[in-house]
Amino acid sequence: MEVSEVLARCVEGKQMTREEALLLAEANVEELPLLLSAALAIRIKHFGRTTTYSRKVFVPLTKFCRNQCAYCGFSTQKGKPYMSFDEAMNIVREGERLKAKEVLVSTGEKPEEVHPEARKALRSMGYSSTVEYVRDFEERVLKETKKMMPHTNIGVLTKAEMAELKPLNASMGLMLESISERLMSSGMPHEKSPSKDPKVRLRMIREAGELKIPFTTGILIGIGETWEERIDSLMAIRSIHHEYGHIQEVIVQNFMPEPGTPMEKHKPPSLLDTLKTIAIARLILGGSVAVQAPPNLNLKAYHTYLLAGVNDWGGVSPLTPDFVNIAYPWPSISEIYEKTKAMGFKLRERLPVYPMFIIRGWIPELLKERVKSLVDETALVRRGEDAY
Numbered sequence: 568m569e570v571s572e573v574l575a576r577c578v579e580g581k582q583m584t585r586e587e588a589l590l591l592a593e594a595n596v597e598e599l600p601l602l603l604s605a606a607l608a609i610r611i612k613h614f615g616r617t618t619t620y621s622r623k624v625f626v627p628l629t630k631f632c633r634n635q636c637a638y639c640g641f642s643t644q645k646g647k648p649y650m651s652f653d654e655a656m657n658i659v660r661e662g663e664r665l666k667a668k669e670v671l672v673s674t675g676e677k678p679e680e681v682h683p684e685a686r687k688a689l690r691s692m693g694y695s696s697t698v699e700y701v702r703d704f705e706e707r708v709l710k711e712t713k714k715m716m717p718h719t720n721i722g723v724l725t726k727a728e729m730a731e732l733k734p735l736n737a738s739m740g741l742m743l744e745s746i747s748e749r750l751m752s753s754g755m756p757h758e759k760s761p762s763k764d765p766k767v768r769l770r771m772i773r774e775a776g777e778l779k780i781p782f783t784t785g786i787l788i789g790i791g792e793t794w795e796e797r798i799d800s801l802m803a804i805r806s807i808h809h810e811y812g813h814i815q816e817v818i819v820q821n822f823m824p825e826p827g828t829p830m831e832k833h834k835p836p837s838l839l840d841t842l843k844t845i846a847i848a849r850l851i852l853g854g855s856v857a858v859q860a861p862p863n864l865n866l867k868a869y870h871t872y873l874l875a876g877v878n879d880w881g882g883v884s885p886l887t888p889d890f891v892n893i894a895y896p897w898p899s900i901s902e903i904y905e906k907t908k909a910m911g912f913k914l915r916e917r918l919p920v921y922p923m924f925i926i927r928g929w930i931p932e933l934l935k936e937r938v939k940s941l942v943d944e945t946a947l948v949r950r951g952e953d954a955y
């Protein structure tokens with residue numbers, strides 16, 4: 568089969584097979600424009616020319632982590648293990664003043680399991696786990712603000728832990744990153760990160776579906792995975808989504824080196840490689856899921872992602888840095904607005920839960936009123952409440 572035949576079938580709405588996706592992965596640079604134009608056609612058919620973003624603040628309640636990923640510039644084992652609720656609520660209140668709606672609660676993963684200082688700090692505050700601490704913080708967010716809503720992404724959780732946090736969250740997330748178990752072997756980036764085991768992460772993504780939690784996941788590209796592994800990661804996400812219908816967006820995140828990490832000299836993927844991956848993600852996932860790519864990880868050329876099928880820029884903050892990619896600050900939201908417009912698309916603000924799930928009613932009781940007060944008939948943030 569030819570690349571052009573595969574693309575034509577895909578644009579007609581046929582589901583792409585693994586073999587077809589692998590064929591596209593071998594497409595050469597002359598064939599890349601064909602991939603981009605097919606991906607763009609699917610994006611326009613399902614999302615029109617609207618591109619969304621979520622106005623957020625990033626609250627890293629702890630940067631201590633039980634894992635040691637070789638590319639991680641977020642985790643640290645120095646200083647005070649946990650941010651106090653008062654410090655965190657100051658960020659949230661300032662975010663609300665700046666018209667943010669999402670509180671991204673992102674932390675290192677369950678540090679109390681390996682770091683005695685984290686255990687001790689939790690105990691001194693009356694907690695036995697990071698999850699309990701996050702839960703109480705999110706309760707405060709809902710009690711003390713009118714428009715802010717949590718999105719939790721704190722690593723691998725059990726089904727019971729997700730069920731406990733679900734009533735407080737607009738949506739939740741966990742990157743699959745990669746389906747490759749090979750990346751956990753000696754000398755590879757996940758060697759010292761047991762919970763980067765793809766089996767563990769796929770289990771959590773599936774269990775989020777069983778719990779009907781609107782869910783964000785994605786892949787991290789350029790950390791040593793093969794093209795076949797990239798395709799298999801996307802296929803696995805699609806297959807879980809087909810079963811449960813709960814994936815709201817798939818992030819295609821390009822690795823970028825963080826100074827001071829073991830992978831600081833590792834070469835990041837090229838723009839063409841990233842564009843090809845975004846296009847293949849769109850072609851595999853079709854139109855039922857948003858495809859997102861972070862603008863700050865390719866500051867000079869992120870607008871070209873729009874030509875490959877991206878329809879969302881993710882959470883962008885008018886206040887806090889991207890603590891996960893601390894060396895790569897977000898562009899301003901007004902710049903994103905202008906660049907999106909210059910490419911022939913329009914920018915709209917969305918909530919941390921995507922319109923489809925608002926329309927479907929997958930909103931916890933505690934958040935229903937605030938969601939309703941913030942959106943218009945398209946379930947995007949209504950004019951006057953939005954900001955660019």
Ligand code: SF4
Binds near residue numbers: 632633722
């Ligand atoms: S990438 Fe996430 S899981 Fe890995 S060390 Fe950093 S904070 Fe922990």
